[in-house]
Amino acid sequence: MRQMMRREPPVTRPEPQVNHPDPAPSRLKYRLERLMLTPLFRVTLRVGLPLVIGFGATTWYFSYDSNREALMGQIAELRDAFETRPEFMVNLMAVDGAGDAVASDIRALLPLEFPISSFDLDLDAMRETVVALDAVETAQLRIRQGGVLQVEVVERVPAVLWRSGAGLQLLDASGVRVGPAQARAERPDLPVIAGPGAEAHVDEALALFDAAAPLAGRLRGLERVGERRWDVVLDRAQRIELPSRNAVQALERVLAMDEAVDMLARDIAAVDLRLPRRPTLRLRGGAVEDYWRIKALETGEQQQ
Secondary structure: OHHHHOOOOOOOOOOOOOOOOOOOOOHHHHHHHHHHOOHHHHHHHHHHHHHHHHHHHHHHHOOOHHHHHHHHHHHHHHHHHHHOOHHHEEOEEEEEOOOHHHHHHHHHHOOOOOOEEHHHOOHHHHHHHHHOOOOEEEEEEEEEOOOEEEEEEEEOOOOEEEEEOOEEEEEOOOOOEEEEEOOHHHOOOOOEEEOOOHHHHHHHHHHHHHHOHHHOOOEEEEEEEOOOEEEEEEOOOOEEEOOOOOHHHHHHHHHHHHHHHOHHHOOEEEEEOOOOOOOEEEEOHHHHHHHHHHHHHHHHHHHO
């Protein structure tokens, strides 16, 4: 009975054998996966490859002349459409600070055909052209609202008349040429200088004219002698020959002597101050004869 009640252990059946694939990747796949893990390769794949493809396609497209010309034509049309918009157009030119003659010269030097686009104006080159005029000291060019090209000019102020081999020339206080003068009567208010090299010493000449103010009624001008010193030219063919240095002080000494003894009213041809320590008076021919006659009379009286 007990033997009938004894349970027998269950019989285990062998499981069927199943062939599983090898989970390890192939060598090629492994290398590709390793490359994908490299940051540089991923950036190259995402950015570099599209750039290379795009560059190659663009190069191929523009290798044809017709495609290049079509693109350049479209760009030119877009540029012209933008630059010729009303807000960029200049319709007239205004010249301020210049006289009629200078303004006419400026308009002749800048032959602009209005309306014109502001993009077609080279203001720096135009300013250089305006400043090249003798009568113009400085110039500024700008485009105002309303399409106006504003030319603001500062003219040179003539300070002296320079009598040179080329005729009369107007010079400013720094010796820069302002323009020609047809005759002395055109500018009777300006003093006259003459001689080669006089234009390089206008500042000294103006100081001498100021010092010679007491002789204004007789003063005819200054002449540069030897490109190193000045002669003061008076009426009645009188001259004051000044030294090369301290010319203003020497002229003031002559004026002091003239005020004391009325020296320049006498029959004197020149007052020579080229040697400041030994001033010399040169008399005219008649005055010399009178001098020697007087000396002869004085000598005769002394002998008697």
